[in-house]
Amino acid sequence: MSNSVLKKAVLSFLLLVLPAALSGIGLPGSAGTAGSGRAEASSPQAAQEAPLRFGVLYLLSPKELYERWTPFAEYLSRKAGRKVDLVVPRNFDHLVELARSGQLDLLFVNPYVYILLKKEIGIEAVAAQVAYGNTFAPSHLIVRKDSGIKTLDDLRGKKIAFVSHLASSGYVVPRAYLMSQGIDVDREMKVVFTKNLPGTLLSVLNREVDVAGMCGVNYANLSRRINTEGVEILRTTEVSPRLPLVVRKGMDRALVAKIKTAAIGLKTDPEAGPTLKALDFDGFDPITDAEYDGIRKLARQTGLPH
Incomplete structure (x- = not known):
């Protein structure tokens, strides 16, 4: 067979076979293609099951924060039926940055950060820390x-x-x-x-x-x-109110209720002993947004953002 005839045969084969083969191949990450990682991640079911990201106030070293809050994250995971991943920020400002950019679902913050983020992104307080028997501190x-x-x-x-x-x-x-x-x-x-x-x-x-x-x-x-x-x-x-546990705006109300019930029930749950020991405080009590009006007033009176 001459070279010209061979080239024509190969070209004809490619024209017949390649379109059929390519029809079953999608670009990596393209929407709607079988086996696409992005399509799977963006499905409603996958989004619903995504872990909740829980950011905690930067009060101690990262090591101490992980040791203190990991048991509570695991406790919430069991009680709420949704995995909770702990996020330890670099500092106060980093925690606020993560919250503002929508990267956190749950936060443990101080009252001042709470009122700022409440105004900016609509977070909701579901419980307040109880320490030394009180939800207020001097x-x-x-x-x-x-x-x-x-x-x-x-x-x-x-x-x-x-x-x-x-x-x-x-x-x-x-x-x-x-x-x-x-x-x-x-x-x-x-x-x-x-x-x-x-x-x-x-x-x-x-x-x-x-x-x-x-x-x-x-x-x-x-x-x-x-x-x-x-x-x-x-x-x-x-005194000022103690630190609140908050959820992001728009969280499913049934999930919010589970988180709130779990946090407030921590004090009386016989299985929560190791979690409370790690937290090193008494647990959580119910709280309302109005209880943080005092911090808003102080910030306003002294020229701070509020």
Whole structure:
């Protein structure tokens, strides 16, 4: 057979066979094709079964946060019938960023972050942390015993530490208290944000700052791990609601009800002992949005976003 005849035979074969073969092949990830990963992921059933992403407030080291919250995520998975994946953010701002971009379904946040995200993206509080038998907590102003600081007037011109500009009992409340006493924190003091709770307390102990504003519950918890004999509470300010457990806007109401029931039932569930031990607080109680109006008022009165 001549070369020209052979080429014509091969070409005819390809023209007959390739269209039929290609008709059963889809581009990788193209919608509607058999075996397409994207088509499977976008199906209603797959979306319904996707794990819930649970972001927690950055209060401790990532290792400590995983140890504290993984048992609770697993507990919610069992009670709600939906897998819950724990998400530990890099810091306060990262948690807010994840929530704003729709990457979280559940959050454990402080009251100030809650009111900001409630206004921006419509999150819903379903329960509030109970610590030391209460859903409310005071804020403390902490100084070294040998600092010579005895009155609020002694704080003028001094350096003060807060954990974050997004902290509630660790920034909004003590800042508002000082301003109510005639001390303009932003103008009369030098403000330092430590970005983690242990660092806030240690900054006073190590004489890096003169005073720190801290949540009373967090101070009590840290005092069990850090020797606080060298510091004292200069003032205790008004209380604020405890940290809420929240869900994203638009979550299925039946699923919200399961999550709320599971969280509130944690205190009385005989099987929840290991979970409560890991959390290191008493559990959760019901909460309403109106109970956070006090934080909104303080933020508004002191010129903070609200």
